[in-house]
Amino acid sequence: MGSRVAQCQWIESAFPWTPLLAVCLTLWVLGVGNASFAIDEEKRMPFDLTAVEVEYDRGRELYIASGDVVIVQLEPKRTLTADWITFSNRTQQGIASGNVVLVDGLDTLNADFLQFHVSESQGIVFDGRLSSGERGYRMEGAEVRQTASEQYEFKKGVFTTCRCPDEGREPWRIRAESADIEVGGYAVARNTTFDVLGVPVAWMPWMIYPLKTERTTGFLFPELNASSRGTGDIGIPFFWAARENINVTFTPAIVSGRGFKPKLLVDYVFGEESDGSLFASFLDDHRTDPPDPSTPFDKERWAFDLNHDQFLPWDMRLQADIQLVSDNQWPFDFRRFSEHRPDRYLDSVAFLTKHFEGESGAYAVVPSVRLTDDLQSPDDLDRDRFMLQRWPEVEFTGLAKPVARSPFVGSFDVEYSFFQGFRKADDRFEGAIDVDKIFLDTGIDARPDGTERDAGGRFVVGDGSLDNAALGGPEGDGRFQEGEPLVDNGNRLILNPRVALPLQVGEILELQPELGVHQTFYESDERSFESRTLFTGRIDAQARMRRTFDLPFGMGKGVHILEPQFGYAIVSHSFQRKNPMFVPRTATPQKRIRQFDLDNVTRDVADRIESYHGFTVGFANRLYGEGFLESIVPDWLPDVRPIRLDDEEEDGKKEELEEELGVRRDTTRLLVEGTLSASYQLSPSQPGSIYFEGRAYPGGGLFTRTIFGYDLDQAVFAEGLAQFGYSSPFGHDFVISHRYLREIPRFFESFRFNRERFDQFEEGFDRVNQASLFARLPLSRNWAVSYSGAYSFEQAISLGNQGAVEYISSCRCWAAQLRVTEDRVRGPRIDLQYTLVGLGNDAIRPFSGGLSQSVRLNQFFDERDGN
DSSP, rough: OOOOOOOOEEEEEEEEEEEEEEEEEEHHHHHHHOOOBBOOTTOOOOEEEEEEEEEEEEETEEEEEEEEEEEEETTTTEEEEEEEEEETTTTTEEEEEEEEEEEEEEEEEEEEEEEEEETTTEEEEEEEEEEETTTTTEEEEEEEEEETEEEEEEEEEEEOOOOSSOOSSSEEEEEEEEEEEESSSSSEEEEEEEEETTTEEEEEEEOOOOOOOOOOOEEEEEEEETTTTSSSSOOOOOEEETTTTTEEEEEEETTTTTOOEEEEEEEEEEETTTEEEEEEEEOOOTOOOOTTSOSSSSHHHHHHEEEEEEEEETTEEEEEEEEEEETHHHHSSSSSGGGTTOOOOEEEEEEEEEEOOSSSSEEEEOOOOOOOOOOOSSSSSSSSSGSEEEEEEEEEEEEEEEEEEEEEEEEEEEEEEEOOOOOOOHHHHSSEEETTTTOOOOTTTTTOEEEEEOOOSOEEESEEEETTTTOOSTSSSSSTTSSSSOOEEEEEEEEEEEEOOEETTTTTTTEEEEEEEEEEEEEEEEEEOOEEEEEEEEEEEEEEEEEEEEOOOTTEEEEEEEEEEEEEEEOOOOOOTOOOOOOOOOOSSOOOHHHTTTTTTTTOSSSOOOOEEEEEEEEEEEEOOOOOSSSOOOOTTTSSSBBBBSSSOOOOOOHHHHHHHHHHHOOOEEEEEEEEEEETTTTEEEEEEEEEEEEEETTTTEEEEEEEEEETTTTTEEEEEEEEEEOOTTTTTEEEEEEEEEEOOOOOOOSSSTGGGGGGSSSOOOEEEEEEEEEEEEEESSSSEEEEEEEEGGGGGEEEEEEEEEEOOOTTTTEEEEEEETTTTTTTEEEEEEOSSSSSSSSOOOOOOHHHHHHHHHHHHHHHOOO
16 A cells, blocks of 8 residues: 545635635545545645545546545544545546535534535535534525635525524524625625514515624614514614724614604714714604694604713813603604603703812812703693703812811802793793793693692692582692793802811711802893892711621621711701792602702702701611622612622721621622611701611622601601512522602693593502512523513502513524513503524523513602602
């Protein structure tokens, strides 16, 4: 048996998104019989060839191997097997036939026939099937032809990332009649369909998509949504890699029954810290009929959202959060902006922050523009046209700094605002009662029609009569209520200088008395010049005590920090009735927020401020430790998370705490925090309230939050929140909450009450007494069920319910959810959602958005309470 040398050269191909296949192009075999390991001394490419029979025709320079042919290249390791292989050294062409299998790392190519040409980098694969365990794709082609180096033509190609072991229809796939592919470039496909469970749901005569591993321009997967309410939409996003720092996604979409609804999303980054995103959408709505009172807005509907954060030279920062919609119904009709459904207003703000250091203190200047959109009523009845906007507003703040080498420290706040509406309110309501050119006494519905509601939400007429009861309404009473239109436009300047004397008594007690002046100047359309002067005083005392002890249940050592607190505040009286009113006093004061931080009392920016003379006493507690289990807190609850020691300001004593605990810093976290506070008003003499607020994060996915408020003056339970939650890394979730508020503001609702949509809103709500629940239970590796709901014990009304059944494929590449939802606004509906996972989605909780109702309810409570 003579010398045997085998050489294998590999050329890579590609299919959409990743390199596709590696093909053995050259084979020299000398001798007859089973080949053994050899090395080509010139190429230095080791391989091993085995076959039942190997022949060589010297005249034609033709090599033939047959019978279980196996060619193995050692570095990099690739294997080609076939029933029969032949190669011509003269023509540089070769053929592999019968059960062709090419294994390149985790990529496997199966084919019935493989033809290749070495020198011209050409080849053909018939009935080829390629799968990649590493990249998670599968590709099939009736014919794949290599036309040049890294360029290919496909006929009847099929592409998918699903690798489901179950037989049957594929969850999704892309089929192309023909496609031209360039590795590292793009694929151009013709007569392309996108199939879901074997059913074509989208077709495009021509499309282009990238074959690059880096971000690049091309089409993304179609977006699908369907609902039992007769609505559904389909869109095909197109991604444009405009620049290295700019991503542009344009999605032309069709919404059933409504029309063409394109949307644009732009994400961008620049510099080391600056970034932003822009969203815009437009719809010529076929369902909109402006004369119809149910759709009192134009057919041309749109939405715009800009979130911008830019760090500028000279220590400046520009930020913008702009949210605009064409009509108040948009958040209810579409997913974008749906988080604002419970909101009374949609706010937009843009501001520039400039920080600079003086010789002995820090300062900040913040000019801004603010725009508020009223969402509470249909567009023909809301207050957008005459709500006061702030453009511009400028704040200048100076932090505490020493005053002329004395022990005193000074600080100040300066705020200038220009208030103006798009229209004057008295131009619209010519017959309304004008109270001192300050506001129109229309009642909270901003409609001078003589129809109002009493404190219980029941209808009353202009004379205050309801059946036989004398119950007066707010219209025409001469007093301002939230919702009544403000008349005046103008300028306001607030000056609030303060001076304090920080004292250290012993090693644990800190004492700081403070005096301030709250001076306000007005210049308005109705009044040439007015002013207001208030004097404020504060005394704050705080002690800090600490102990280290062994925690129970094997939780290791813990550090308990106890901070007794005392706060005293006084605000002088001033006559303000004739002053302009641009910022009314809150109808329902946030007592808990004011009590925990007396800055909300002495630095109130309202144009009607009541005098105050009182004090608070309380205790703040914090417990640090490791916890008894590794913390697993869900990322979908941003406000409920372990707070590490690095996040707490402990006067530079973090290392000392770590030493006491005897643990590493990255395992030390806040386990429990809680604050208890009581208040008393000295003038007039009356007790205030007792409040407790606490959170706990013991670990293992457990978390709790508690709020308790008791009104000592009225001897009633004023406020409460009890929340308990658990989450596991395997998809088990449970959150239960109960919320109670005895005093709530009377919501402005000027819609036409004879409309069916608002029947349930008409009366009876004078407090919040609500419970919410979310639970998700995986039944198996593939199935899970979830439920979220909210119920109001006040009036015994269900606020909303949502139940869902989820299925996640065994291959973890797709998931489907059948969701049944019922709420007071949109009624019952059934939605079927289909999503691809394994492309960056959560394979444990593919529909984590189902938590939104429970979480959003809690966020709504927090926002309303000023949390």
